[in-house]
Amino acid sequence: MNCAESHDLLLDLAYGELPPSQATEVESHVAGCAACRAEKEQLDEARRLAAPLRELEEPPPGFDERILRAARAEAGMQAEGTPGPVVEVEASVKPLGLQATRLDPHARMRRGGDQARPRWGRRAAIVGSIAAAAGLAVVVTSSLTTRPPIHDEVSPIQVRAPGAPASSAVEEALPKQFAGPPASNGAVAPARRRAEPVAQAPQKKADGASAKGGRAELARAKREQDAQVVSDHVNLDLGERPPPQSASSAGSEAKIAEKAKAVEARRDPAPLAKEAPPQYADRAVASAPKSVPAMSPGVGGSVESSVPRTADQLEEEASTARRRGDYVRAGSLYRDASALRKASEPARAAWDLAHAVECLAAGGLIAEAVASRKDLVASFPDQTGPRAAADSALRSVPLPPDEDKVPTSK
């Protein structure tokens, strides 16, 4: 070892970052080299002098409080540790991406015991990771962070819902959730159903707060407080974000009503419409290009099939939709492109299908994504690259070991 090398490594040596063998080498060089020894001594002296700066300062009392409040709110926990009710609405028409994860308060008790986290909770995390893996722009926020002033009533219930209503999915999903953690595909199944267009969604506007038990009111107050804590801070660092949208469009009203319905259904066997805070997704919808259809077919069938297009055109549109964040539409278009060129260009068709899997998964349509992957495996058994991509998109979803089988629960 020469002086130059030694010089480069003296700091690493001083901070213990060298592997033992290399450390020994440097030390033996330093032992025989006056210049390097002098340099090392200077470093050591400076570190000795600076030692008081390493001592920890203690944060002032009360430092933890609002952080822990926010953490509990994030964990969907009330301070007293009881689980907050959560409703998940499937069949998204717009990308959930990380929002889905953020919207999921995982309102569970602490882990342990037999309070296993339901699968759908896990899936939300999957959706998030897929969106991240797809390199898509994601916005991290929370339902808790977007409490607009126009809603004087904040629902005591965390609604975990995609950006648009899917009434059939809601109805189908709810009983399953009442019955306890759904089986592996229990909550996925509703996603297969075609979501109803926004305009057809029930327009049940909230009809004000209904009388609730005192305990429920208390719990709500607590949650609101927690939510406000988070909200306060979000405003700090997302100053460039647009102000909360008012629920002016029929779409967002419908969404609110839909969520409210879900909320009430969850907490009460006799559903009663009630206003819930709009999710961040509302904002995203409002800022999306108006020309984009609010909904796209969830399952099968081509989009805008009246206009015949080539596979290339479909792929191009899919790519555009994907960049725009309209994953469900992108997934559908990719699937159509794949079908068109299945015979002529199997390799590209396989990739289209793999992209369809990625997009459907990112759009929250896990069941469809799984079905498309199955299609991919069956139709293009020798296309390992696309298959790996599809598997990667679904890496957190339990896939059936047997490729021939449709994924079923358990």
Next chain:
Amino acid sequence: MASERTDEELLAEFQQGDAGAFERLLRRHRGPLYTFFVRMLGDRARAEDLAQETFLRIVKGSASWEHRARFQTWLYTIARNLCVDASRRDRFRRTESLDAQEGEEGPLVDAVPSDGAMPDRAAQSARLRPLLQRALLALPAEQREVFVLREQAGLPFKEIAELVSANENTVKSRMRYALEGLRKALASEGVTGDDAEPEPEPPPGVRLGRA
């Protein structure tokens, strides 16, 4: 130590809805993080605000955190960005902060604790710290951050390089300048290595904040 869960494990548990796991993470990192801001800004009130803000961002971003990333790197990336923002916002206030710092801790000479029972070393440390803090604040910010991240947060140079978007050699150069700058600043106050603590802290593998 073996049974101690890693930061990453705790965060994963928090992602699963266990707020208690986050509490443990907080207890582990609150001191070091707060100290990081104190050292960087020389202002306790702002250090408190920004350290809280950092943790709140962790809370908010936890759902999107991926297990591949090291928690501590993430934590200090946020912290460092907040520092950058803060210093951009009020570049002019920096000298005021320095004055406030001095006012808070008292003039250097008077900072010697009167408590005679205080051990020599602690007394010396208490005497030197305000001096060091001022010298640290007088360093260019990019040297200061490297110094604090390495000395106090205990991040390896490689991670610091990623965190500040510079190459590792640049980071090490800044570290040398920082150490040399501190040494000279103390020397100009008549403090030399003889006055310092007898030995450097054992650095290898020791991460602050694992208490």
